[in-house]
Amino acid sequence: MSILRIEGVTKRYANHTALDNVSFVIPTGCIFGLLGPNGAGKTSLIRIITQITGADSGEIYFKDQRLKPDHIKDIGYLPEERGLYKKMKVGEQLLYLAQLKGLSKDEAVARIKEWVARFEIKEWMNKHIEDLSKGMQQKVQFMATVMHEPSLIILDEPFSGFDPINANLIKDEILRLRDNGATIIFSTHRMESVEELCDNIALINRARKVLDGPVREIKDTYKTDTFQVIGNGRLLITSPDFEVLEQHENHGVFRAAIKLLEGATPNDLLRYLIQRVEVHSFVELVPSINDIFIRKVKETHHA
Amino acid sequence: MHKIWLIIQREYLTRVRKKSFIIMTFLTPLLLAAFMVIPAWLATISDSDETVMVLDESGLFLDKLESKEDLKLIPVAGSLDQAKTVYQETDYTALLHIPKLDLDNPEGIRIYSKKNTSLQVKFRLENMLENEIENQRFVASGIDRDMLNSMKANIDVTTVNLSERGEQDSNVWVTSGAGIIGAVIIYFFIFLYGVQIMRGVIEEKTNRIVEVMISSVKPFQLMMGKIVGIAGVGLTQFLLWVVLSTIVVGGVQAAFGIKPAPTPIEQLQAGRAAAAGEEEQTEEAASNSETLAEVSGAIANLNFPLIIGCFLFYFLGGYLLYGSLFGAIGAAVDNETDTQQFMFPITIPLIISFIMSYTVVIKNPDGPVAFWMSIIPFTSPIVMMVRVPFGVPASELLLSMALLVLGFIFTTWIASRIYRVGILMYGKKINYKELSKWLFYRV
Numbered sequence: 001m002s003i004l005r006i007e008g009v010t011k012r013y014a015n016h017t018a019l020d021n022v023s024f025v026i027p028t029g030c031i032f033g034l035l036g037p038n039g040a041g042k043t044s045l046i047r048i049i050t051q052i053t054g055a056d057s058g059e060i061y062f063k064d065q066r067l068k069p070d071h072i073k074d075i076g077y078l079p080e081e082r083g084l085y086k087k088m089k090v091g092e093q094l095l096y097l098a099q100l101k102g103l104s105k106d107e108a109v110a111r112i113k114e115w116v117a118r119f120e121i122k123e124w125m126n127k128h129i130e131d132l133s134k135g136m137q138q139k140v141q142f143m144a145t146v147m148h149e150p151s152l153i154i155l156d157e158p159f160s161g162f163d164p165i166n167a168n169l170i171k172d173e174i175l176r177l178r179d180n181g182a183t184i185i186f187s188t189h190r191m192e193s194v195e196e197l198c199d200n201i202a203l204i205n206r207a208r209k210v211l212d213g214p215v216r217e218i219k220d221t222y223k224t225d226t227f228q229v230i231g232n233g234r235l236l237i238t239s240p241d242f243e244v245l246e247q248h249e250n251h252g253v254f255r256a257a258i259k260l261l262e263g264a265t266p267n268d269l270l271r272y273l274i275q276r277v278e279v280h281s282f283v284e285l286v287p288s289i290n291d292i293f294i295r296k297v298k299e300t301h302h303a
Numbered sequence: 304m305h306k307i308w309l310i311i312q313r314e315y316l317t318r319v320r321k322k323s324f325i326i327m328t329f330l331t332p333l334l335l336a337a338f339m340v341i342p343a344w345l346a347t348i349s350d351s352d353e354t355v356m357v358l359d360e361s362g363l364f365l366d367k368l369e370s371k372e373d374l375k376l377i378p379v380a381g382s383l384d385q386a387k388t389v390y391q392e393t394d395y396t397a398l399l400h401i402p403k404l405d406l407d408n409p410e411g412i413r414i415y416s417k418k419n420t421s422l423q424v425k426f427r428l429e430n431m432l433e434n435e436i437e438n439q440r441f442v443a444s445g446i447d448r449d450m451l452n453s454m455k456a457n458i459d460v461t462t463v464n465l466s467e468r469g470e471q472d473s474n475v476w477v478t479s480g481a482g483i484i485g486a487v488i489i490y491f492f493i494f495l496y497g498v499q500i501m502r503g504v505i506e507e508k509t510n511r512i513v514e515v516m517i518s519s520v521k522p523f524q525l526m527m528g529k530i531v532g533i534a535g536v537g538l539t540q541f542l543l544w545v546v547l548s549t550i551v552v553g554g555v556q557a558a559f560g561i562k563p564a565p566t567p568i569e570q571l572q573a574g575r576a577a578a579a580g581e582e583e584q585t586e587e588a589a590s591n592s593e594t595l596a597e598v599s600g601a602i603a604n605l606n607f608p609l610i611i612g613c614f615l616f617y618f619l620g621g622y623l624l625y626g627s628l629f630g631a632i633g634a635a636v637d638n639e640t641d642t643q644q645f646m647f648p649i650t651i652p653l654i655i656s657f658i659m660s661y662t663v664v665i666k667n668p669d670g671p672v673a674f675w676m677s678i679i680p681f682t683s684p685i686v687m688m689v690r691v692p693f694g695v696p697a698s699e700l701l702l703s704m705a706l707l708v709l710g711f712i713f714t715t716w717i718a719s720r721i722y723r724v725g726i727l728m729y730g731k732k733i734n735y736k737e738l739s740k741w742l743f744y745r746v
Binding site: 014047050051052069072075077079081082083084085086087088096097099100101141144 | 306309310313317506507510511512513514515516517518519520521727729740
């Protein structure tokens with residue numbers, strides 16, 4: 001089942017097109033990366049999903065229903081531009097935002113207690129937002145985003161502004177929420193930052209979707225059957241099954257990138273190598289999402 | 304509806320709990336009480352008595368100038384130089400020197416003093432001398448002063464309203480006063496709290512909370528919640544002022560047994576009395592108490608339910624009309640310094656109606672200017688308030704009210720169109736052309 005189905009969404013502004021016939025599906029319970037450079041249209045798409053703006057054409061289905069205002073309370077959104085009411089106390093602010101998402105006062109209070117215990121921020125509850133550090137504010141904002149336990153959580157550039165410790169804390173929280181059944185959308189232009197977390201991705205460039213699908217499949221599609229080998233000895237490959245793309249040698253230690261040609265398997269290469277050199281490391285060179293993106297963008301440009 | 308209510312609550316509570324609100328609310332009645340009580344108190348402790356030495360070389364005023372309770376006159380004889388030396392050794396206020404005078408051309412009278420003479424002393428001395436010279440001239444030309452006084456006329460026309468309710472004593476001062484007070488309060492209320500709406504919107508924009516908010520609520524809800532919440536703050540403050548002022552002023556009066564300083568109306572009457580000269584004071588006092596009775600009668604005869612009803616209506620109507628526009632300005636800009644160009648067209652009708660209220664409208668509350676300005680929604684909240692105490696035909700009142708309602712529905716519509724685009728727009732200088740486009744954006 002899919003939590004979100006985007007079908008042919010187009011959004012135009014006065015003098016540019018933000019989204020051009022974008023379609024993809026976000027499966028339930030995954031961590032989904034919405035990737036693309038700045039200005040690609042990610043935020044426009046998110047604003048349509050969160051019903052801040054409307055699409056010019058196309059449809060979005062949330063849990064197989066056409067998106068409607070009532071769905072708002074089942075979506076949590078952390079915008080790229082973070083902000084809270086500076087003069088409000090942390091507790092009041094959380095209560096207010098949770099209630100606006102449709103929680104009753106009692107429910108909201110109970111949830112706040114739970115989260116406060118988890119993040120160990122009890123002593124902060126009566127402080128004004130403006131007296132908190134940036135990192136603390138981010139934590140509060142993250143809590144406000146997920147407090148109402150939405151089934152879809154949208155995080156726009158989630159790790160910008162977090163120090164490494166808090167970023168890890170948030171990562172763990174995200175994984176926990178996913179394990180509890182929530183679907184998470186990461187939107188970011190820093191693709192390497194979320195690669196390891198994402199199950200599925202969609203790449204957007206210049207208002208168009210470039211690529212989407214499970215990360216594993218995409219990588220499989222784009223892998224080049226190239227392996228990195230590090231070892232001792234003199235490497236000299238003469239077999240027609242393999243091609244050396246790159247080779248360095250330093251004090252008897254070599255490092256080489258070797259591509260498997262038609263029909264050869266990694267084991268064939270390994271067997272071939274073992275007979276000639278001492279292998280220390282044998283790793284498949286998998287393209288990063290960033291590499292794939294760049295390749296894909298180049299392809300579409302040439303096309 | 305539930306969400307709007309939450310927003311109203313937040314907007315209301317965060318403002319009402321602010322220190323500035325609490326201080327303003329309690330300080331203003333205290334200041335008001337101070338303004339009323341301190342002048343009265345100062346008046347009771349009269350200034351230290353003044354003593355003036357009088358050197359009358361003309362001999363015209365000898366025995367004629369009488370010492371008053373707080374202005375003692377001490378006649379001295381001798382030459383001016385001698386008198387000056389004597390004066391230097393005393394702590395008297397001044398030395399009045401009257402040289403030999405020609406009754407037809409009295410010149411050369413001087414006041415010598417160590418410090419600058421106060422205006423009051425100067426006026427009082429002048430007044431005495433003038434009276435005495437007039438008297439002497441009457442005697443010289445054979446006119447009897449008492450006869451002249453009996454010929455003087457003093458007319459105070461009592462105004463009476465002829466209406467369905469029968470004849471009622473009215474008082475132009477009271478009627479105008481009631482209208483102007485209402486208009487002034489509405490004027491300041493729109494400004495003070497309109498600007499608060501604007502600031503609130505700018506704050507949400509600069510804090511970047513707005514995107515979080517409108518992923519939960521509709522922009523319109525956010526805007527209306529703010530406007531209504533702040534209206535509540537204003538009403539609360541206003542009611543607290545009325546209640547606290549009454550308590551404080553009443554309390555002070557009871558505690559010190561001080562009568563408050565005269566109201567502007569009384570002051571005006573007193574001003575006329577003063578102009579009439581000292582001699583008629585007793586007569587004037589009688590007519591003063593008459594006027595007071597007339598004033599209180601006129602106050603009692605004001606149609607209070609109507610005035611208060613209209614006040615509340617125009618108070619809220621005007622606030623809503625302008626408040627949404629202030630909100631739209633807040634949404635269109637990034638910070639307060641950019642608001643100037645948009646504030647201008649909003650403040651102009653307000654200021655014009657305020658100025659016209661106490662110039663043209665108050666003089667001719669049924670004239671064409673007053674009529675049109677009290678019908679047009681942008682000026683009616685202030686101008687109509689001035690007209691209401693004078694009596695306005697029901698049809699005009701209803702027309703004005705209906706137009707005001709339409710007016711604020713219209714401005715709220717415009718404002719919400721600008722608002723929903725503006726709050727998500729950052730770092731862009733906005734001009735009117737851009738704003739007008741926003742009205743028809745599909746969002």
